[in-house]
Amino acid sequence: MNALEGKVAIVTGAGQGVGRGIALAMAGAGASIVVVDQYVDRAVATAAAVGARGVSSLATVADVALPDEARRAVDECIATFGRLDIVVNNAHEVIPGAVLDVTDDDIETLWSTGLLGVFNFMKAARPHLTRGASVINIVSSVMLKTDTSGFALYAATKNAIRSLTRTVAVEWGGDGIRVNALSPQTTSPAWEQWAAANRRAANTIRAEIPLGYLGDAERDVGPVAVFLASDAARYITGSVVLADGGRGHLR
Amino acid sequence: MELRNRVALVTGAGQGVGRGIALALGAAGARVAVVGRTHSKLDAVAGELRAGGAEAIAVVADATNRMQIRAALSTVTSTWGGLDVLVNSAYEPVVGVFDDLTADDARADWTSGFAGPLRCMQEAFELLRASKGCVVNIGAATGLKPDTTTFSFYASTKEALRSLTRTAAMEWGPLGVRVNMVIPLAKTPAFDLWGAQNPKEYRINLESIPLKYLGDPQHDVGPGVVFLASDDAHYLTGTTLMLDGGRGYLR
Numbered sequence: 001m002n003a004l005e006g007k008v009a010i011v012t013g014a015g016q017g018v019g020r021g022i023a024l025a026m027a028g029a030g031a032s033i034v035v036v037d038q039y040v041d042r043a044v045a046t047a048a049a050v051g052a053r054g055v056s057s058l059a060t061v062a063d064v065a066l067p068d069e070a071r072r073a074v075d076e077c078i079a080t081f082g083r084l085d086i087v088v089n090n091a092h093e094v095i096p097g098a099v100l101d102v103t104d105d106d107i108e109t110l111w112s113t114g115l116l117g118v119f120n121f122m123k124a125a126r127p128h129l130t131r132g133a134s135v136i137n138i139v140s141s142v143m144l145k146t147d148t149s150g151f152a153l154y155a156a157t158k159n160a161i162r163s164l165t166r167t168v169a170v171e172w173g174g175d176g177i178r179v180n181a182l183s184p185q186t187t188s189p190a191w192e193q194w195a196a197a198n199r200r201a202a203n204t205i206r207a208e209i210p211l212g213y214l215g216d217a218e219r220d221v222g223p224v225a226v227f228l229a230s231d232a233a234r235y236i237t238g239s240v241v242l243a244d245g246g247r248g249h250l251r
Numbered sequence: 252m253e254l255r256n257r258v259a260l261v262t263g264a265g266q267g268v269g270r271g272i273a274l275a276l277g278a279a280g281a282r283v284a285v286v287g288r289t290h291s292k293l294d295a296v297a298g299e300l301r302a303g304g305a306e307a308i309a310v311v312a313d314a315t316n317r318m319q320i321r322a323a324l325s326t327v328t329s330t331w332g333g334l335d336v337l338v339n340s341a342y343e344p345v346v347g348v349f350d351d352l353t354a355d356d357a358r359a360d361w362t363s364g365f366a367g368p369l370r371c372m373q374e375a376f377e378l379l380r381a382s383k384g385c386v387v388n389i390g391a392a393t394g395l396k397p398d399t400t401t402f403s404f405y406a407s408t409k410e411a412l413r414s415l416t417r418t419a420a421m422e423w424g425p426l427g428v429r430v431n432m433v434i435p436l437a438k439t440p441a442f443d444l445w446g447a448q449n450p451k452e453y454r455i456n457l458e459s460i461p462l463k464y465l466g467d468p469q470h471d472v473g474p475g476v477v478f479l480a481s482d483d484a485h486y487l488t489g490t491t492l493m494l495d496g497g498r499g500y501l502r
Contacts, residue, residue, distance in 0.1 A: 067354045099419045100373060104317070107366050115407065119357050126350060148418040155418055156365065156411040163407035167399040168349050 002030035003230035008081040010034040010073065012064050012121060013091030015042025017188030018138060020049075021217020022088055022225040027053040029226045031086065034058045034077045038091070056081070064091045064117030067124070074124040084128040086229045089118040090138040092157070094190070099152045106153055114157035115164065122168060122179075131176030134229045137165045139181045139240065141248040150201075162240055169238030178237040180228050184221040185244035187214045210246030220245075252280035253481040258331045258382075260284040260323070262314040262371060263341030265292030267439030268389060271468020272338055272476045277305030278469075279477045284327045286310045287341065306331075314341040315367035320374045334378040336480040338387045339368035339412075344405040346445070352403055360404035365411050372419060376428070383427040387479050388416045390434040390491060392499045413491060420489030429488040431479050435472040436495035438465045461497035471496075 009026050013019035015037030023033050027050040035050065037043035040061050047059035058080050062069040077084050093113040095106050118137050125135070142151050143158035162181050169179040191214070195202035206214060215221055224243040227233055242248040259276045263269035265287035277283045277300040285293045285300070285307060293309035300307035308330055312323040327334055345352070345360040372386055379386065391409040393399055399406040413432055420430040442465075446453035457465055466472055475494040478484055493499045 098422050099369070099415070100376060100422075102369065102373070104366075104370075107369065111361055111365075115361065115411075116354060116357055119352075120354060122349070123354075143414060146417075147421050148414065149421045152415060152418040152422075156414040159414040160361075160365075160407035160411035163394055163399065163410040164403055166397075167403045167406055170398050170400050171349050171403075 003226055003232065004086070005030035007031045007085040007229070008034070008077065008083050009086035009088060009229065010036060010077055010084060010121070010125070011088040011090060012036040012062075012117065014046050015039055017190055018184050018186055018217045018221060019088070019090035020046045021186065021222050022090065023050055024053065024218045025222020025226050026086070026229065027055045027057070028222075029230070030055060031229075032056040032081055034060060034073065034080075036060055036062050036064070036073050036091070038063055064120060065112035067120045070117075070120035070124040074121070074128065078128060084125055085133050087121055087125045087129075087135045088138070088225065089121050089135070091117055092138070094154055096150050096154060097152060098150055102153055110153040110157045115160045118161050118164060129177045132231065132234070133177045134233075135168070135177070135179040136225055136228050137161050137179070137181045139183045141183050141185060141242060141244045144183070144248045165240075166238045173237055178233070180237060181240040182221070182225055182228060183240060183242045183244055183248060184217070185209065185215055185247050186217040186221055188217060205247075208247050209244070213245065215243065215245055253483065254336075254477060255280035257281045257335040257480070258284070258327060258333055259336035259338065259480065260286055260327055260334060260375070261338040261340055262286045262367070264296055265289050267441055268435050268437055268468045268472055269338070269340030270296050271437065271473050272340060274299060274303070274469045275473020275477050276336070276338075276480065277303055277307060278473075279481075280305070281336065281480070282306040282331050284308050284310050284323070286312050286314060286323050288313055314339070314371055315362050317370050317374065320371050324374055324378065328378065333382050334375060335382045335384040336387065337371060337375045337379065337384070338389075338476060339371055340389050341367060342389065344408070346401055346405055347403075348401055349403045357404060360408050364408035365415070368412055369415060372430075376423070379428045380423075380426050385429040385431070385480055386416075386419065387476050388412055388430070388432045390432045392434050392436060392493070392495050395434075395499055416491075417489045424488050429484070431484075431487060431489065432491045433472065433475050433479065434491060434493050434495055434499060435468070436460065436466050436498055437468045437472050439468060459498055460495070464496065466494065466496055
């Protein structure tokens with residue numbers, strides 16, 4: 001029942017959507033949660049919802065693209081809870097666009113909030129992670145699709161994160177630290193906003209999901225993140241786990 | 252002479268795989284713009300091409316710098332009137348175990364291996380659309396291997412580029428521009444240097460090649476790129492062609 005009892009998790013981008021759902025699911029499984037978000041009101045709201053599940057929480061504002069801010073968030077976690085067991089790298093700014101529409105600013109934003117953000121938090125967390133610890137990097141089924149039209153940078157940076165996940169999984173495996181990627185497909189405020197503006201594309205995505213519905217971040221994706229972070233998954237590392245209703249259509 | 256009078260631009264053509272591809276394209280009849288940062292190396296390769304009967308120019312440019320890319324393309328069009336083939340070979344990888352790497356390393360690798368090729372593709376697009384031309388990107392088997400130890404950035408950057416190759420292939424296919432990737436395994440100064448620093452891994456690497464020798468950039472890798480650039484490959488786009496002596500063990 002309490003698969004993560006006594007553990008402490010950092011979840012980036014936990015102010016809304018997938019990050020918030022995973023934070024709440026992990027709280028429900030007994031973990032204390034450090035809620036990292038770039039907006040203070042969202043971070044505080046999620047931390048309060050986490051607290052309502054009967055576990056401790058800490059809200060902190062950080063831009064994941066900045067190494068110093070990642071270090072500070074980890075330091076705050078250690079100062080408050082004395083340990084760190086789980087890192088969920090969820091924050092990633094999404095800017096859709098075709099190859100020709102991509103600007104140099106877009107390249108910087110997608111890379112620095114995506115791959116560099118993951119790098120920064122793994123780097124900052126590393127000294128505190130011990131045997132049994134676990135990292136979960138959030139990717140997207142977009143990266144696995146045959147047709148990635150309109151998602152040039154998003155698919156590319158998610159593929160980079162998938163690759164980095166596998167490299168670090170092998171390098172840290174000997175120390176008993178597991179690193180996996182999780183590919184969710186959920187509704188979220190960001191999704192609802194995008195879907196309202198892109199009805200046809202949104203319907204296409206819905207139709208691509210074999211299980212027939214868009215997942216809920218806490219109830220459909222959250223339990224998978226809890227499993228990956230728990231000892232039940234102690235023999236799983238370097239994997240990409242698809243919690244996407246089957247949309248990735250893979251293996 | 253399947254590429255007679257076609258115009259090709261090869262970045263990173265001063266040495267290694269880029270040089271080999273440039274020489275092979277020239278031998279197949281193409282006019283070749285040899286692009287890179289070191290004038291003496293470019294001059295030498297252009298000289299070799301001319302000695303072999305090909306038309307060639309050496310163009311100094313940093314292939315990550317948009318203005319310099321534009322200037323190089325303008326030199327090519329004012330010399331030969333257009334562009335048929337863009338080969339993105341320039342890349343300076345940063346290699347090392349994750350725990351030794353820095354955020355600056357991450358930025359350097361990404362800029363060189365992903366942002367540069369993306370900018371070259373964007374800047375060359377109109378010329379390629381006019382000529383119904385093609386792009387050939389250079390990938391790495393590292394990104395596909397189960398164990399990518401020490402290749403945190405090399406593997407993730409190249410996998411991002413592979414993703415971008417597929418996105419551009421989908422988006423530009425209807426416009427008649429093909430975009431493919433080759434994954435070479437070849438004897439280059441960079442590979443020799445890595446081998447000298449990692450003799451054991453180098454030996455294991457060589458022994459793992461089914462065809463039992465390390466490819467030559469011009470004679471083993473070059474013909475694959477010539478093929479992709481030729482009319483014979485007119486139905487190929489978004490694909491990854493393994494030029495690695497079978498080492499990738501893929502499909």
